[in-house]
Amino acid sequence: MPGSPDFYPSRVGATEDSLRERIDPVIHGRGSAPGPHGLSAEQLRTFEQDGFLVLPGIMADRVASLRAELDRLSTAPELQGRPEVVTEPDSDAIRSLFGVHEFSELFSAAARDSRILTPARQLLADDVYIHQSRVNAKPALLGRSFSWHSDFETWHVEDGIPRPRILTGWIFLDENRAYNGPLLVLPGSHRHYVSVAGTTPERNYLESLKVQQAGSPGIHILRKLAELCGNRIESVVGPPGTVVFHEGNLMHCSPDNPSPWSRTNLFFVYNSLQNQPVAPFSGQAPRPRYLAAPAPFEPLVP
């Protein structure tokens, strides 16, 4: 669908970053969710206000088997050399493994566990499908940082996701601590849209998964955004098995891991079926399927 209206222009050649209005709501329905795993009214308010919600340890019973499966996949001969495997910028340590729900029934089942799927459906008030899945491993001492960015900005520009009706539900496979390279967020930043200067290099993802540059805002707009958010950076921490819901447009980064403890997390990007991608707003070809699921889209069922 080329020529779709672009409500969230970014990397369209401007010389400076700018703040734009977010014209969409943060949560898309306030009805209660079926079953025991729906979020409470207070949890919905936290997500709406901060842009993320932490549920400590609720999927701890899946951690051991998911970690074992990850170990298996990391050395599986059929994965060696595949583009889904991304290494650290300055070592051979695995940084990311994409498409895990397609490689593994165990990962696929985790994505459909109602403890993560029910709240995702509730927050987006719709049937959902997986736009992207990945494991990010941040090895002790070696794991390097990710620059500040809004995921939605990338998904919009590079994948054609029209609106911020998309979120990440993720599971800690290690304890996430203040200083082992946790996600750092600007709470409340999801209520603003940062339109980033410049344009998107062709096949940007070949570099951006190691070191993101296009789409990462400069210091002036970051200071302005931080000020709007009370100059507060928060780390997202908790024990293994913690589940986090993180609104697609939340400004976040993650620092190096200088600690002697590794930090591995499993991410599922859930998109509303009413928010199916159009042609990328960068005007470029869509990214490969392990980064951006192509049609047809089937609703996930628990």
Next chain:
Amino acid sequence: MPGSPDFYPSRVGATEDSLRERIDPVIHGRGSAPGPHGLSAEQLRTFEQDGFLVLPGIMADRVASLRAELDRLSTAPELQGRPEVVTEPDSDAIRSLFGVHEFSELFSAAARDSRILTPARQLLADDVYIHQSRVNAKPALLGRSFSWHSDFETWHVEDGIPRPRILTGWIFLDENRAYNGPLLVLPGSHRHYVSVAGTTPERNYLESLKVQQAGSPGIHILRKLAELCGNRIESVVGPPGTVVFHEGNLMHCSPDNPSPWSRTNLFFVYNSLQNQPVAPFSGQAPRPRYLAAPAPFEPLVP
């Protein structure tokens, strides 16, 4: 004095890091200090137990003038291109400026301010002189990490400081926050000595001030040390003007600064006059005077 006994051997060609006994006390006297700036018995206990002590904002009245002086020095024609000025590994931003108390009367006066000098003398129970002074600037977004190390290990191996009767007293010139690249410490680690594998490259300091490798322990010994310290990493934070005393042998690092806020600190390394350097235990030539003050040593007076 070549041939001095080496009570803290490190980088002596071992193939593995090892833990060794610290044979010296942490604080060297328990007498009260003269005047209003002596530390209390409780503060002495904190320093002895944790290896550091934080006095929030006590020198706030000096911050504005020190910052202005630093701005002046950063662009002073007489400093351009001098080895005292160290830039970031991947940009031209100033990372460190050494020898500031020799360039500037204002910095020299700060080192003799009784709010920092009196506790330093009290903790070391002796007259002291400045082994090294420096400003470490960690620019917003760009400031890069320092690996784990014990300062004393470097001063011992590369400068011939015989015993851990040496400490750093430092002053925050910016707010130090959890996520703008603060010092990270392993509280209690100063009570163990990590003897590091390998040897010291010739003129190591030309690289080590940007990226330290020799003297930085490996992950196995760091995990062991962390375990001995309750697996707790702590950040040293506070408002501008905070003074910190940090025992020479405390294991610490400092992570990247991914925040939009710069973090600049001023460090004075105070050494006991009874702990004067001998020939470096590496067997190499002493480092330049801006890194390791040479004799004669004059006691600092307020």
